[in-house]
Amino acid sequence: MSDQIHRCTRQMFPAVLFCLAMVIGAVHCSMQPVLAQPAETEEAKEKAGPIRGKLISLEQKGRNYVLKMTTEAGEEVEHLLTSRTPVEITADGDASMIQNDLYVKAIVNRPNEMVVMGSSFDLYPTMKGRKPAGKIVKAPPRPGQSVNDFIVTGVIAGREPDGEYPDYEAITIQVSGKSTARVLIKGGVKTTLQLNDPKFAEPDSTVILHGTPLPRDRFNITGVEIKVNKKFTLEELMSAE
Numbered sequence: 001m002s003d004q005i006h007r008c009t010r011q012m013f014p015a016v017l018f019c020l021a022m023v024i025g026a027v028h029c030s031m032q033p034v035l036a037q038p039a040e041t042e043e044a045k046e047k048a049g050p051i052r053g054k055l056i057s058l059e060q061k062g063r064n065y066v067l068k069m070t071t072e073a074g075e076e077v078e079h080l081l082t083s084r085t086p087v088e089i090t091a092d093g094d095a096s097m098i099q100n101d102l103y104v105k106a107i108v109n110r111p112n113e114m115v116v117m118g119s120s121f122d123l124y125p126t127m128k129g130r131k132p133a134g135k136i137v138k139a140p141p142r143p144g145q146s147v148n149d150f151i152v153t154g155v156i157a158g159r160e161p162d163g164e165y166p167d168y169e170a171i172t173i174q175v176s177g178k179s180t181a182r183v184l185i186k187g188g189v190k191t192t193l194q195l196n197d198p199k200f201a202e203p204d205s206t207v208i209l210h211g212t213p214l215p216r217d218r219f220n221i222t223g224v225e226i227k228v229n230k231k232f233t234l235e236e237l238m239s240a241e
Contacts, residue, residue, distance in 0.1 A: 050208050050209060050210050050211075051071055051077075051207075051208070051209040051211075051219065052071065052072050052206075052207065052208050052209075053069045053070050053071040053072055053077075053206075053207050054069060054070050054203075054204050054205070054206065054207065055067070055068075055069050055201060055202070055203055055204065055205040055206075055207045055226060056068040056069055056070060056076065056203060057203060058198050058201040058226070060198065061080075063082075063083045064080055064081060064082050064083060065080075065081040065087075065198060066078060066079070066080055066081070067079045067080075067081055067207070067224065069207045069209075079209065079219070079221060081221065081224060085221055085222075085223070085224060086222070086223045086224065087196070087198075087223075087224045087226065088194070088196065088223070088224070088225050088226065089194075089195040089196050089197065089198070089200055089201055089226045089228065090192050090193060090194055090195060090225075090226070090227055090228065091192075091193045091195060091200070091227070091228040091229075091230060091231075091232055092191075092192065092193070092231070093121075093123055093191035093192060093193040093232075094188065094191050095121075095185065095187070095188055095189050095191055097123055097125075097191055097193070097234050098121055098123065098156065098159060098171060098185070098189075098191065099156060099159065099234065100156050100157065100158065100159065101155060101156065102123050102124065102125060102155070102156050102234075103123075103124040103127050103131045103132070103153075103154070103155055103156075104121055104122065104123055104124070104152075104153065104154065104155070104156050104171075104173060105121070105122040105124075105151065105152075105153045105194075106118050106120070106121050106122070106151070106152045106153075106171075106173065106183055107119050107120045107121075107139060107149060107150075107151060108149070108150050108151075108152050108181075108183050109146055109148050109149055109150075110148045110149075110150060111148060115184065116150075116152075116181065116182060116183050116184065117183070117184050117185075118171065118183040118184060118185045118189055119149075119189070119190070120189065120190040120191070120192070121185075121189060121190070121191045121192070122191075122192045122193075122194050123191060123192070123193055123194065124194045124196075125193060125195075125234055125237040125238050126194075126195055126196065126197055126200075126237055126238070126240060131155055132153070133154075133176055134152070134153050134154020134155065134173060134174055134175035134176055135152075135153055135154070135175055135176060136150055136151070136152050136153075136175055136181060137150065137151050138150055138151075139151050152173055152175065152181050152183060153173075153175070154173040154174045154175045154176075154181070155173070155174045156171060156172070156173055156174075157172045157173065157174045157180060158170075158171070158172035159171050159172070162184055165184060167186055168184040168185065168186045169184070169185050169186075170182050170183070170184055171183045171184075171185055193232060193237065195228065195232075195237070197240075199240070200228055200232075200240075201226050201228065202228055202229075202230055204229060205226050205227060205228045205229060206225075206226070206227040206229070207224070207225070207226055207227075208224070208225040208227075209221055209223075209224055210222050210223040210224070210225070211223070
């Protein structure tokens with residue numbers, strides 16, 4: 001009988017030691033101080049967000065483009081833009097440029113069934129050939145935007161003083177077929193020239209690179225915004241080859 005007890009004790013001893021070690025380890029871990037994670041540095045935050053700076057040059061290289069810029073930190077960098085990289089090149093315009101035969105993208109607000117008010121106009125004076133069909137769609141939701149905002153695209157078919165609202169002008173936009181949208185504007189409505197041609201990207205233009213940081217100080221570009229500081233006229237833009 002004593003031999004059986006002795007054998008049983010020897011068989012159980014390793015298991016008892018293992019359980020005891022687990023308990024001691026758990027107690028030891030619970031007593032360890034919780035180390036605070038290092039705070040994200042300003043440099044890391046800057047690399048994680050868009051890269052901003054001034055354009056040095058935008059040169060064609062085969063089907064791609066090489067963008068050189070000086071960042072806000074004063075560093076000169078160079079990025080290769082493929083033919084699939086979205087690039088938006090814009091310049092400030094003014095309301096006098098909202099003229100017939102130009103393709104337009106207008107952000108409008110519809111406070112009621114009878115009135116459509118224009119809040120901003122994107123003009124495409126360099127667009128050649130057949131223009132895309134116009135349409136009216138609900139504006140995608142974003143902070144601070146009215147639920148009554150819509151996007152109207154199409155060719156401008158007319159501009160005249162509005163008969164019912166003397167302080168406003170009416171812009172007629174051809175949206176599809178014979179359908180038109182009548183949009184009211186007043187004074188200096190925000191007007192942007194969509195150039196989207198690299199030859200208009202002049203040195204010292206404002207550049208914003210969107211994307212995500214990669215290891216070894218690389219940056220995966222998902223979009224580029226170039227804001228040209230020059231004041232253009234419609235004549236020079238529409239006659240540019």
